[in-house]
Amino acid sequence: MTTSPAQSTSAQSSSAESSAAESTALAEAVRRMLADRAPATLLVREDGLPALHQRVDDALNHEIGLAGLLVPDDQGGLGGTLLDAAAVATELGRACAPSDFLTSTVLCGPLLADVGDPRPDAVACLVVPWDTAPDGPFRPTPGLTLTDDLLHGSVRSVAGATRADVLVVPVLLAGEIAIATLSPTTAGVKLDDVTSLDTTRPLTDLTFDASPVTIVAGGEVASAALASALDRACVALAAEQVGLASWCLATTVAHVQQRRQFGRVLGSFQALKHRLAHLWIDVDSATVAAQAGATGADPDVMASVAQSLCSEVAVRAAEECIQMLGGIGMTWEHPAHLYLKRALVDLSALGTPEQHRGRLAGLVDLPPA
Amino acid sequence: MTSAADLEGLVARLVAAHRPASTPRPAFLRAQYDAGLAWVAKPVGRGGLGLTVADQATVDRALHAAGAPDNDPAANSIGLGMAAPTLLRYGTTDQVDRFLRPLWTGEEIWCQLFSEPGAGSDLANVATTAVLDGDTWVVDGQKVWTSGAQNAAFAILVARTDPGAFKHAGLTYFICPMDDPGVEVRPLRQITGEAEFNEVFLTGVRIPDELRLGAVGQGWEVATATLNNERVAIGGGESRRESGMIGVVADTWRRHPDRRRPVLHDRLLRLWVDAEVARLASDRVRRRAADVAPGPGDSAAKVTFARIAQQLTSLEVELLGSEGMRYDDWTMRRPERVSFTGRGPGYRYLRAKGNSIEGGTSEVLLNLIAERVLGLPAEHRPDKGAPWNETAR
Ligand SMILES: Cc1cc2nc3c(=O)[nH]c(=O)nc-3n(C[C@H](O)[C@H](O)[C@H](O)COP(=O)(O)OP(=O)(O)OC[C@H]3O[C@@H](n4cnc5c(N)ncnc54)[C@H](O)[C@@H]3O)c2cc1C
Numbered sequence: 176m177t178t179s180p181a182q183s184t185s186a187q188s189s190s191a192e193s194s195a196a197e198s199t200a201l202a203e204a205v206r207r208m209l210a211d212r213a214p215a216t217l218l219v220r221e222d223g224l225p226a227l228h229q230r231v232d233d234a235l236n237h238e239i240g241l242a243g244l245l246v247p248d249d250q251g252g253l254g255g256t257l258l259d260a261a262a263v264a265t266e267l268g269r270a271c272a273p274s275d276f277l278t279s280t281v282l283c284g285p286l287l288a289d290v291g292d293p294r295p296d297a298v299a300c301l302v303v304p305w306d307t308a309p310d311g312p313f314r315p316t317p318g319l320t321l322t323d324d325l326l327h328g329s330v331r332s333v334a335g336a337t338r339a340d341v342l343v344v345p346v347l348l349a350g351e352i353a354i355a356t357l358s359p360t361t362a363g364v365k366l367d368d369v370t371s372l373d374t375t376r377p378l379t380d381l382t383f384d385a386s387p388v389t390i391v392a393g394g395e396v397a398s399a400a401l402a403s404a405l406d407r408a409c410v411a412l413a414a415e416q417v418g419l420a421s422w423c424l425a426t427t428v429a430h431v432q433q434r435r436q437f438g439r440v441l442g443s444f445q446a447l448k449h450r451l452a453h454l455w456i457d458v459d460s461a462t463v464a465a466q467a468g469a470t471g472a473d474p475d476v477m478a479s480v481a482q483s484l485c486s487e488v489a490v491r492a493a494e495e496c497i498q499m500l501g502g503i504g505m506t507w508e509h510p511a512h513l514y515l516k517r518a519l520v521d522l523s524a525l526g527t528p529e530q531h532r533g534r535l536a537g538l539v540d541l542p543p544a
Numbered sequence: 545m546t547s548a549a550d551l552e553g554l555v556a557r558l559v560a561a562h563r564p565a566s567t568p569r570p571a572f573l574r575a576q577y578d579a580g581l582a583w584v585a586k587p588v589g590r591g592g593l594g595l596t597v598a599d600q601a602t603v604d605r606a607l608h609a610a611g612a613p614d615n616d617p618a619a620n621s622i623g624l625g626m627a628a629p630t631l632l633r634y635g636t637t638d639q640v641d642r643f644l645r646p647l648w649t650g651e652e653i654w655c656q657l658f659s660e661p662g663a664g665s666d667l668a669n670v671a672t673t674a675v676l677d678g679d680t681w682v683v684d685g686q687k688v689w690t691s692g693a694q695n696a697a698f699a700i701l702v703a704r705t706d707p708g709a710f711k712h713a714g715l716t717y718f719i720c721p722m723d724d725p726g727v728e729v730r731p732l733r734q735i736t737g738e739a740e741f742n743e744v745f746l747t748g749v750r751i752p753d754e755l756r757l758g759a760v761g762q763g764w765e766v767a768t769a770t771l772n773n774e775r776v777a778i779g780g781g782e783s784r785r786e787s788g789m790i791g792v793v794a795d796t797w798r799r800h801p802d803r804r805r806p807v808l809h810d811r812l813l814r815l816w817v818d819a820e821v822a823r824l825a826s827d828r829v830r831r832r833a834a835d836v837a838p839g840p841g842d843s844a845a846k847v848t849f850a851r852i853a854q855q856l857t858s859l860e861v862e863l864l865g866s867e868g869m870r871y872d873d874w875t876m877r878r879p880e881r882v883s884f885t886g887r888g889p890g891y892r893y894l895r896a897k898g899n900s901i902e903g904g905t906s907e908v909l910l911n912l913i914a915e916r917v918l919g920l921p922a923e924h925r926p927d928k929g930a931p932w933n934e935t936a937r
Contacts, residue, residue, distance in 0.1 A: 442920040442921055445923065452917075464824070535813055542801070544804035
């Protein structure tokens with residue numbers, strides 16, 4: 176372990192290069208951990224996924240020490256940067272690893288800190304459908320109601336709930352957005368595991384039947400915290416997609432360099448060379464976009480730039496991988512299918528590319544028809 | 545490390561000593577070069593200060609604010625983008641001393657005598673010969689697609705000096721004086737109606753050996769360095785958001801609310817995202833240290849640039865409907881400078897077609913990326929292992 180997040184806190188004041196170097200060191204530590212704890216051979220054994228999830232997050236949070244990464248240090252966190260988080264997310268994507276890093280550490284950790292209820296060590300889950308997009312004022316899930324601090328209603332397809340110990344629920348309170356928290360063990364809370372298309376990030380349906388909640392914030396504070404949480408998550412998801420796409424590209428290149436047909440290696444056919452060169456260009460662009468988003472400049476524009484681009488690149492990379500692997504890519508025992516499923520679901524996660532482009536239209540003054 | 549304030553100080557000193565209002569343009573530009581403020585990323589003594597390309601923006605802003613003239617880079621893009629870096633890397637001290645300053649100031653325009661009828665993508669196939677006669681090379685052959693040859697004082701030239709050597713080994717790189725009586729330049733009219741490029745016939749052109757750039761037989765290596773720089777020059781991109789083609793087409797969109805359609809809207813936003821990311825990617829190149837030579841990875845920027853320009857310009861013509869059916873002017877002209885974004889939408893669309901051909905076609909660059917970056921096997925090359933004059937062409 177060469178870099179601790181605590182060190183990257185102190186790097187905020189130093190030059191961009193040295194903080195980039197620390198993100199790189201962090202990425203290497205995470206990559207090594209994942210190669211050890213979550214190799215592809217374990218990933219494809221579906222019955223072991225919950226245990227794998229636990230192992231990965233234990234190692235991330237406690238061994239590498241990333242719990243509270245983005246919570247400011249004066250609120251008990253590590254005061255890390257979004258660049259650090261993006262570096263970690265890229266490795267998680269490369270390994271297609273199950274983890275609550277994105278939904279808890281990146282999305283909820285600083286969100287709770289922003290509303291004055293920091294819980295750096297908790298596994299927190301924002302109870303919204305996984306396809307919720309950041310666009311304009313936040314709209315709570317229809318049918319969720321709050322009466323006398325009792326929550327009613329249900330939310331489908333929530334990511335990051337299976338192991339959560341804090342549920343963070345955006346609700347309407349007197350016509351304004353508010354943020355409620357509760358424990359999943361509270362009376363009237365029901366979690367139903369969904370059979371998810373992406374088994375590496377399982378979804379959950381949540382039902383609340385007169386569940387008592389604590390309102391932690393409302394009004395401007397709540398909506399601003401939600402908006403920046405979603406933008407931050409878009410960037411981290413984009414970074415994850417860069418990792419996912421890079422794995423797909425590397426796996427495909429390695430395959431076509433070794434597999435022979437018609438007396439020559441597949442990689443010598445120009446039809447495949449050009450597709451792979453295009454894919455390399457796309458992955459390189461995705462890397463630039465995710466990195467630019469992670470610097471935190473121009474956050475709403477760059478979150479949507481990164482999310483719209485990286486989502487599509489990840490799907491294309493996974494699809495090209497399956498195609499160029501031939502029959503092997505269709506098997507359950509090769510991990511490529513897990514990458515494709517994750518890429519496909521994450522195409523819509525936090526908003527579809529088209530939704531992000533629609534949002535950009537407003538942000539950069541290119542009005543619709 | 546030079547700060548922005550240091551650079552502004554240097555500019556202030558330059559404009560104090562050579563008042564832009566009263567100094568003739570070439571004299572001012574020579575002084576700017578001598579002060580190291582021409583291209584700060586280049587070495588000290590060569591018009592630069594050994595900084596990064598990004599630092600040039602600070603200098604240019606300060607110069608602009610002081611009312612200084614510029615060196616009209618569009619009129620000498622081949623000189624600045626290709627000949628200069630090649631001279632700096634392979635030129636002798638005498639050659640650099642002689643050529644670099646007037647090149648930068650634009651007093652001497654350069655062109656590129658590489659392509660031939662039989663040697664386009666396959667540049668190493670050039671058949672123009674150079675034969676040594678005492679200490680002078682005598683050059684005979686035909687070049688084609690030579691942009692700006694009519695304005696050029698000098699050319700970078702690749703010629704075959706040893707037809708019996710292997711294809712890539714028999715080439716040598718020269719600086720060719722365009723005023724030699726053996727150089728004949730004929731305009732070639734192109735798709736846009738004008739003639740940016742020319743055919744150039746070389747008949748007994750005499751080039752003194754001092755104008756050889758690099759060793760005899762080293763021409764392929766030198767030419768490759770030029771081509772890598774050419775790709776950066778073409779695809780190197782923009783520093784401000786919405787500069788370049790995206791700015792033009794976004795403007796067209798904003799000015800024509802009546803013509804907007806949902807599908808075109810999504811296409812435009814997709815291209816806006818692509819252009820923004822391409823811009824950020826080229827920032828990476830700009831911040832790169834001056835001594836890092838462009839490589840195969842930079843080809844990506846050029847492929848992307850060409851694709852975006854072509855998709856944007858076709859979207860613009862489509863968006864404009866009947867207005868897009870008109871063309872500004874088919875008159876045959878020989879332009880002194882080329883702007884991809886200039887003139888009307890029809891011109892932009894047609895000119896952008898060249899972006900995936902000039903400076904290495906997109907297909908050839910994809911081969912390069914596949915082979916040099918991804919490590920995939922090279923194309924089958926029946927011409928590579930035999931003397932050039934014994935291979936089928
Ligand atoms: C506007 C413009 C300005 C130019 N200016 C100059 C200049 O100033 N000086 C100069 O020297 N040259 C100049 N060129 C020439 C340019 O470099 C060549 O046109 C280019 O290298 C392609 O060569 P070609 O035209 O012979 O096409 P070809 O090489 O014949 O290519 C034809 C088609 O075949 C494809 N192809 C070729 N080889 C392969 C392969 N191995 N794999 C897959 N596909 C392949 C190409 O991609 C292309 O689509 C200019 C060209 C243009 C369009």
